[in-house]
Amino acid sequence: MFENAFMEAASKLHPAVPVLLYIPLTLGLLGWGLAGGRTTVGRALLFIPLGLLTWVVMEYCIHRFFFHWEGKGPLTRRVHEIAHGYHHKYPDDSQRLVMPLIVTIPLSSLIGVSLWWVGRPAEMLPYFVGIVWGYVTYDTLHWATHHRTPRTAWGRALRAHHMAHHFATPDRNFGISNRWMDTLLGSGGRRPERAEKEASRGEAPPKEGAGVRP
Template identity: 85%
Template sequence: MFENAFMEAASKLHPAVPVLLYIPLTLGLLGWGLYGGRTTVGMSVLFIPLGLLTWILMEYGIHRYFFHWEGKGPFTQRVHEIAHGYHHKYPDDAQRLVMPLIVTIPLSSLIGGLLWLVGRPAQMLPYFIGIVWGYVAYDTLHWATHHRTPRTAWGKALRAHHMAHHFATPDRNFGISNMWMDMLMGSGGRRRKLAGKEASGQGAPPREGSGAKT
């Protein structure tokens, strides 16, 4: 994806890294906040779910309005190619199914810093943790929809929803860790029959090079 060796390496990440890095860090941060009296259990019970909900809104908005925005010039089209276009061309590249640290570390630091400047750590600390947990869940589910066979009805439905976005309706089905956002925003779409099979998440979908719109 890059001619620069550092950028090429930095754009790849093992899917376990977000869990192994951010979950211990945020648990430590939560413990620091609770034991230091900076936040409380009650505030955590309230604001962590609000942070999770905020991430779901962010996930949908980023995917629909940034990742799928190509612009009209070569610069914006190159940004689209790096941010998301490559993933649609090579959806089975296991090393580029989660956001690289070169993106998530600055972005999480910026969000965390801005929330800290609000000056209400009792609320903002668990709120930030909820956002990070939402991101980790999103990245893990995104990887799983591409590289794991779902065993539950929910998993099969989520995989069918996302595979439809890749191979049938790339202008719909923007929710990745959830499907209800597409229902709420009116951007859901059923996957048409392909090779005589319904999009149930079972069987191999056609490759992107076979004429499917990206």
């Protein structure tokens, strides 16, 4: 992916690292906030879910509007190739299924500092924790959809949803940790024009995930 040896190594990450790094750090941060009276259990119960929801929106927007934006020049196409294009070319590269630390550490630091500057740690501290937990959930589920056989109907549906994005409709199915964002915004499933053509010919629509490489 990179000719530079450092960048090549830094772009790879074991899928367990986000969990092992960010979960203890955020639990410690939350414990520090609760023990020091900087936040409360009630605010944590409210703002952690809000942070999780914020990540879901961030995940969808980043994937749809940044990762799949190629621009018109060689620089923007190169950015796309590094950010997401490589993953679509080599979706089973197990070392590049979670975001590398050279991306997540600066991004999480920027978000954390920005929220601290808001000046309301009682709300912003658990809100930040929720965002990070949402990210860790996303990265873990993304790895699992590629490298684990789902055992539940929900897991199979999520995997079919994401595999369809990779191998059938890369311009649809942008939700990775969820499918409801695509349902809400009308970007899920098959392309509308394809469904209309099949209906006009009287063809039965294929089952979700049919013809998609496992």
